Each structure stands twice: as C-alpha cells, then as structure tokens.
Amino acid sequence: MSVVRRDTYRRWAVVGVAIAVLCSLPSVVSALPVHTAAIAPDALRARMLASADHPYQGYVETDGRLNLPELPQLGTISSLLSGSTKIRTWFAAPDEWRTDVLTDTGEQDTYGTQVGTLSWNFETGQITQILGDPVVRLPRADDLTPPHLALRLLHTAAAGDKLVPLPARDVAGISAPGVEIRPVSPDTTITRVDLWADPATGVPVAVEVYGGGSSAPVITSRFLDFSSARPADSAAQFAVPDGVAVATANSSDINSLLDTRARFPLPAQLAGQAAKPVLDGYGADVSGYGSGFATFAVLFLGDRIGDSALSAATQAGAAPVTFPNGTGRLIRTPLLSVLLVRSDRFDRIFLLVGLTGPELLTKAATDLLTDVDTQFDQCRALLRGRPPGQLPPGQIPAACRPVPVPAPGGNP
Structure with a gap:
C-alpha cells in the first residue's frame, strides 16, 4: 500500500469507526393504506421484538441519504448509508443466515455461522472468515435489512x-400493520421511526428513519419479495470450493481502524450523561454517553489517525469550532454529527460522534477539554522534577502515560 493511499485510508478510517460505534444503526413500494386488522402499538412492538429468531427470506432494497463521501478501503459504508443497495437475504437462525449484496458486476455474500461470519467476494474469489461476534464492528448489509434494522431501533x-x-x-404483497416511534428527547436528530411488520409472524418488513428536519426518510429499507418460510440449508450455508483458501481472523475490522496504543481515560460524565464503555478489551479508549436515540460516542485518537482525521475534515470544509482551551471541526449529516477537537494543553485529538445535534456535542466537548486540562495538571504535578524511569510504570496513572515524562530538572 502506498504512503498516499495509507494516509487517505487513515483519514477516513475514523469516520468508519464512528459509524461502527453508533451505527450499528433505507422508499416503500406503496404508500397507500390497505385494510388489515388493527394491532395496538405496544402489541405490535412486542410482536416484532419476539420475532428475532423467526426465519424469513426475500429481496430487499435500501436507500440511505447521509451523503457520506466515498471512503477509501471503506466503500461499502458509503454505498450502504449514502446510496441504494439491493440485497437478497436468507435467515434460518441467528447463527445460520446469508445476505448477498447484488451489483452490476457481481455480488458480495456474507454468511453467519456458529463460529462467526464468512464473506465471499464473487468478483475476486476471496473468502474471509471472522471468528466470534465482535461487540463493535463496521456496518454490514444484513444490518440494514428490515428485521435487523427495526430490532436495533426498537432496542x-x-x-x-x-x-x-x-x-x-x-409491503411485498403483505398488508403490514405499522407503528411510529416518536423520540421524546430534544437532543436526537431522529425525529421519527416508522416500522411495518408481517402480521402473522411479527417480522419487520419495512423501515423508515426520519431526521434533520427532512420530510422524506433519511434511511429506508423494505422487502420487495418476502416469505416467512425457513430457507433451505443450501441457501443459508456456504460450502467452500475445493482448492480455495480461506483467510481467517479472530478480531473485528475495528482493530485496523483504531490505534490500539492510544490510551486516555475518558470522563465518567459528559454533558450531564454518564459514560458507558463500549470497547472492553481494546487498547483504545472509547465510551458511549446518553440514552435512547440521543446517544453519542467519544474516542481518544492516536497521533497519526487524529492528525490525519482533523486534516481531512479541514480540507473537506468542516465548520471550525473554537473552545476556550481547544479547537475543533464539525461535520453534519441529517442523522450524524461528528466533532473532532484538539486540546491546547494536551495537544491530542478526540472524536465525538452521535445521533445528536451539534449543540450537545459542543457541550460534551467543552466538558471533555476541561477534564483533559485537569488530568494534564494532575499528571504534571505528579511527574514534576522526576527523572525518567524513577516511577515504576505501575505507579504512573493511565492519564499520565501519553504525557512525556519531563527530563531531570525540566520545566513541564
């Protein structure tokens, strides 16, 4: 990989991480109401939640209008959330399913198995298996099928x-009852979520997500063809062709996007919201804040990724933001707000991203920079005048480790 290509990848990798942390968040065939027995909203919600393991199969079209740029090495994110996608899906069980993304030149297949997921690129012939079920990962096509997207939104x-x-x-020849979710929080960019389900099984068959004050849905997903019958084993299972190598990994694709050496303890509270760590077992520090749809994530970025991300945001025309003790750049889409901030004292970069307006992220960034200054001063006081190596590593607080230890007699 060339230096230019590698740097470009790093610049946009942070956007992929942001979407992965949150996202694990598409127009319906006919908008005309049809006759069907009424189902109370609470009952329909319960029926959809209870359908999580019910089999189904069909043909799905999604449409995303987040207007994300084409991301080098992460092109599927752009196409999934900022364009139309055609998907054929088979779901037999949570550990036995398949989705095919159909394109003009081929297809990209993903299979769920008892040991993880397996992907097959029809054009290149490459087969990759990811062992386990990562807590945080980049979005896949199956995340935007109506059943998976609806269940995530309901939860x-x-x-x-x-x-x-x-x-x-x-929807796909089904008279599907619907329910609308209206968020009560004024902080989320989501204004409403519309869901329709198969009345016989509760399996969601269409989803519309509205945000950013738009009268049209920003994300829609719908079945054009649907069956609640269990798919044949031959459809949902993959047999590796003879002589074809399988690349295996035991970690999420998030590893390649985060600098796992980056360490900085994030505050227990920002903008009045308690922290909820979301990346246990990773070197990098990532925390979620808020509740419901009004959630945002904060990531401490390593030097290279942070500098590249901030440079890319600046070149892309992201709006400048000034703080008493730092600077930042703000990117907005109809659903996502992204804020990159640099601490003046600590000279490190943090990423804040959420399904929220910029006001909440700005407040959170203000609190974060204040906390950074406090930790910075505490670490400097602890290390002041001490020669390198005088304190055993186990006695140096985690917040101090990114801060260079002053030289003997040095002035911090």
Missing part, C-alpha cells in the same frame, strides 16, 4: 418514546 428507543399506530401498508 435503542428510550422507554418514554411515544408509540403511534400507522395505517397498514402493502
């Missing part, structure tokens, strides 16, 4: 969010 919604019945809609 994310806050307990106080309002449920409103929707008229039934004809």
Whole structure:
C-alpha cells in the first residue's frame, strides 16, 4: 500500500469507526393504506421484538441519504448509508443466515455461522472468515435489512418514546400493520421511526428513519419479495470450493481502524450523561454517553489517525469550532454529527460522534477539554522534577502515560 493511499485510508478510517460505534444503526413500494386488522402499538412492538429468531427470506432494497463521501478501503459504508443497495437475504437462525449484496458486476455474500461470519467476494474469489461476534464492528448489509434494522431501533428507543399506530401498508404483497416511534428527547436528530411488520409472524418488513428536519426518510429499507418460510440449508450455508483458501481472523475490522496504543481515560460524565464503555478489551479508549436515540460516542485518537482525521475534515470544509482551551471541526449529516477537537494543553485529538445535534456535542466537548486540562495538571504535578524511569510504570496513572515524562530538572 502506498504512503498516499495509507494516509487517505487513515483519514477516513475514523469516520468508519464512528459509524461502527453508533451505527450499528433505507422508499416503500406503496404508500397507500390497505385494510388489515388493527394491532395496538405496544402489541405490535412486542410482536416484532419476539420475532428475532423467526426465519424469513426475500429481496430487499435500501436507500440511505447521509451523503457520506466515498471512503477509501471503506466503500461499502458509503454505498450502504449514502446510496441504494439491493440485497437478497436468507435467515434460518441467528447463527445460520446469508445476505448477498447484488451489483452490476457481481455480488458480495456474507454468511453467519456458529463460529462467526464468512464473506465471499464473487468478483475476486476471496473468502474471509471472522471468528466470534465482535461487540463493535463496521456496518454490514444484513444490518440494514428490515428485521435487523427495526430490532436495533426498537432496542435503542428510550422507554418514554411515544408509540403511534400507522395505517397498514402493502409491503411485498403483505398488508403490514405499522407503528411510529416518536423520540421524546430534544437532543436526537431522529425525529421519527416508522416500522411495518408481517402480521402473522411479527417480522419487520419495512423501515423508515426520519431526521434533520427532512420530510422524506433519511434511511429506508423494505422487502420487495418476502416469505416467512425457513430457507433451505443450501441457501443459508456456504460450502467452500475445493482448492480455495480461506483467510481467517479472530478480531473485528475495528482493530485496523483504531490505534490500539492510544490510551486516555475518558470522563465518567459528559454533558450531564454518564459514560458507558463500549470497547472492553481494546487498547483504545472509547465510551458511549446518553440514552435512547440521543446517544453519542467519544474516542481518544492516536497521533497519526487524529492528525490525519482533523486534516481531512479541514480540507473537506468542516465548520471550525473554537473552545476556550481547544479547537475543533464539525461535520453534519441529517442523522450524524461528528466533532473532532484538539486540546491546547494536551495537544491530542478526540472524536465525538452521535445521533445528536451539534449543540450537545459542543457541550460534551467543552466538558471533555476541561477534564483533559485537569488530568494534564494532575499528571504534571505528579511527574514534576522526576527523572525518567524513577516511577515504576505501575505507579504512573493511565492519564499520565501519553504525557512525556519531563527530563531531570525540566520545566513541564
């Protein structure tokens, strides 16, 4: 990989990480109401949640309008969230499923197995297996099928969010009852989520997500062809062709996007929201804050990724933001807000990203930079005048480790 290509990848890798942390967040065939027996919103929500293991198969079209740039090495994220995608899906069980992304030149298949996931690129012939089920990973096509997207949104919604019945809609020949989720939090960019389900099984068959004040959905996903019958084993299982090598990994693709050497303890609270660590077992520090759809994530970035990300945001025309003790650049989409901030004192870069407006992220960044200054001063006081190596590594607080130890008699 060339230096230019590698640097470009790093610049946009942070966007992939941001989407991975959150995202693990697409127009319906007919918008005309059709006759079907009414189902109370609470009952329909419960029926959809109970359908998580129910088999299905069909043909899906999604449409994303986040207007993300084409990301080198991460092109599937751009196409999934900022364009139209055609998907054929088979779901037999949580550990036995398949999704095919169909393109003009071929297809990209992903299989769920008992040991992880397996992907097959039809054009290149490359087969890759990821062992285990990473807590945080980049979005895949199966995440945007109506059943998976709807269930994630239902689980994310806050307990106080309002449920409103929707008229039934004809989806793939099914008279599907619907429910609308109206977030109560003023901090989220999501204004409403519309869901429709198969009345017989509860399997979601169409999803529309609205945000950013738009009258049209920003993300939609719908079945054009749907069956609740269990797919044949031959459809959901993959037999590796003879003589074809399989590349195996035991970690998420997130490893390649984060500088696992980057360490900085993030605050227990930002903008009045308690922290919820989301990347246990990783070297890098990542925490989530907030609840319901009004959530945001904070990442401490290593030097190279942080500098490259901030440079790319600046070149892309991201809006400048000034803080009393730092500077930043703000990127907005109809659903996602992304804020990169640099601490003046610590000279390190942090990423804040959320399904929130810039006001909440700006408040969180202000609190973060204040906390950084406090930790910086505490570490300098601890290390002041001590020669390198005088304190055993185990006695140096984690917050001090990114800070160079002053030379003997040095002035911090």
